[in-house]
Amino acid sequence: MSVTGFFTFRRHGALSFNPKPEAMAGSRMDRPRAAPAIASGFGLNEEVVGCLTALTIFLAALGAQAAEQPTLVVVVGAPGAAEYQRQFDAWADRWETAARQADAKCVRLGRESPDTTSDRDRLAEVLRDEPKDIEAALWLVLIGHGTFDGRKAKFNLRGPDVTGTELAEWLQPFKRPLVVINCASSSAPFINRLSAENRVVISATKSGYELNFARFGDHLSAAMTQESADLDKDEQTSLLEAFLLASRKTQEFYEQEGRLATETALLDDNGDGLGTPADWYQGTRAVRQAKDETTVDGQLARLFHLVPNAQEAEMPPAVRRRRDALERQIAELRQSKGETTNPDEYYAKLEPLMVELARLYEELKSAGNGESKAAKPENGRGMGARE
Ligand SMILES: [Ca+2]
Numbered sequence: 441m442s443v444t445g446f447f448t449f450r451r452h453g454a455l456s457f458n459p460k461p462e463a464m465a466g467s468r469m470d471r472p473r474a475a476p477a478i479a480s481g482f483g484l485n486e487e488v489v490g491c492l493t494a495l496t497i498f499l500a501a502l503g504a505q506a507a508e509q510p511t512l513v514v515v516v517g518a519p520g521a522a523e524y525q526r527q528f529d530a531w532a533d534r535w536e537t538a539a540r541q542a543d544a545k546c547v548r549l550g551r552e553s554p555d556t557t558s559d560r561d562r563l564a565e566v567l568r569d570e571p572k573d574i575e576a577a578l579w580l581v582l583i584g585h586g587t588f589d590g591r592k593a594k595f596n597l598r599g600p601d602v603t604g605t606e607l608a609e610w611l612q613p614f615k616r617p618l619v620v621i622n623c624a625s626s627s628a629p630f631i632n633r634l635s636a637e638n639r640v641v642i643s644a645t646k647s648g649y650e651l652n653f654a655r656f657g658d659h660l661s662a663a664m665t666q667e668s669a670d671l672d673k674d675e676q677t678s679l680l681e682a683f684l685l686a687s688r689k690t691q692e693f694y695e696q697e698g699r700l701a702t703e704t705a706l707l708d709d710n711g712d713g714l715g716t717p718a719d720w721y722q723g724t725r726a727v728r729q730a731k732d733e734t735t736v737d738g739q740l741a742r743l744f745h746l747v748p749n750a751q752e753a754e755m756p757p758a759v760r761r762r763r764d765a766l767e768r769q770i771a772e773l774r775q776s777k778g779e780t781t782n783p784d785e786y787y788a789k790l791e792p793l794m795v796e797l798a799r800l801y802e803e804l805k806s807a808g809n810g811e812s813k814a815a816k817p818e819n820g821r822g823m824g825a826r827e
C-alpha cells in the first residue's frame with residue numbers, strides 16, 4: 441500500500457518541527473539554507489491542498505497494526521581453536537543481547553551439539569521458514585572463519601561449509617529488507633554474490649585474499665549497542681553508524697599493535713555488487729562519489745536500526761516506509777549536489793521533500809507516535825559523548 445497520496449499537501453501555519461537528525465544529516469553547509477527554504481514554503485502557500493482528516497484517519501488505522509517482529513539469525517561457524525570459540529561466542533552473545541533489547545526473534549546456530557542435521561542444512565531450513573514478504577527486516581550475521589580459493593568464498597561451518605553462491609540462492613526469495621553481515625576472513629566475495637536491492641551486505645574484508653583472522657566482528661557486535669556509535673545523536677545506532685565505528689576500532693587495533701592491517705571492512709547497499717570502506721565517510725556522510733554516477737553506499741544502511749529508539753519502535757510500518765523513502769531521496773539529492781548545481785533548482789527539489797517529511801512527523805506527533813524518549817533510558821543512550 442502506497443502512502444504517497446496522503447502526504448502531498450501543504451497547509452499554512454507554523455511548524456514546531458524538530459526534524460529527525462538523519463533527515464538533516466547533510467553537510468553543515470546545507471543546514472542554514474534548508475531551514476529558510478521550508479519556512480518560505482509555508483509562508484507563501486496559504487492554501488490547504490491536501491486532506492488532513494484523511495491523513496489522521498490513515499495514521500490512526502496504521503497505528504492499530506501490530507508491529508512486525510524483525511528476525512536476527514546469528515551463525516557461529518567452526519572455530520578451529522578454543523581461543524576463537526570463546527571470542528565468537530562472546531560476539532554472538534552481544535548480538536543476542538541486542539536482539540532482546542529490540543524484541544526481535546533471535547535464532548542462533550552453531551552452538552548446540554551437532555545432531556544429524558548439519559549447520560549448513562539447518563541454516564537453509566531457518567531461511568526457508570522465515571517470512572519472505574513482510575516489512576520487518578531479517579538480519580543474518582555470520583561469525584567465524586572464511587576461505588577463498590580464487591574462485592569460491594566459503595564461510596566455514598561445522599560440517600559442510602556454505603558458499604556465497606549458495607547463500608545468494610537461499611536469500612533470493614526474500615522481498616523483505618535484508619541485512620547480511622559476514623564477519624569472517626576472506627568474506628569480501630560475499631558482497632559480489634549477495635548484493636541486491638533493498639539489502640545491506642557487509643564483509644569484514646575488502647578482498648577474498650585477506651585470509652587472516654578478522655577482528656571486525658568483535659567491534660561491530662560491540663558497536664551495535666554502543667552510545668559512542670550514535671554519531672547523529674538520535675538515540676539509536678544505525679547499521680551505518682555501527683559499521684563506521686567498528687571499522688575505526690579495527691583500524692586502531694592494528695595501529696596500536698604496530699601491525700599492518702590485514703582487514704578492511706566493506707559495506708554495500710546500492711545493489712551494485714561493490715562494497716565501500718569506512719574511509720569514504722566523514723561523520724555519516726560519504727565524501728567520495730561512486731563510479732558511474734551510482735548512488736554511493738550507505739543511504740540504506742543509515743535507515744536500519746536493530747534497536748530502534750522509542751519513536752521508531754512505535755512508528756507504523758507503512759509510515760516508516762514512506763519516511764525512509766523521503767530520507768533516501770533527500771540524502772541522494774544532497775549527495776548529487778556539486779559545484780555546478782544551480783542552488784535554486786537544488787532547493788526547489790529539496791523543499792517539497794523536507795516539507796513532506798515535516799508533515800509526516802507533525803502528524804505522527806498529533807497521532808501520539810511522536811513522543812521522543814530514549815528507547816533504553818536505563819543505560820542513558822543518546823546522552824553519551826563520542827569517545
Ligand atoms: Ca544514530
Ligand SMILES: [Ca+2]
Binds near residue numbers: 707710711712
Ligand atoms: Ca555498492
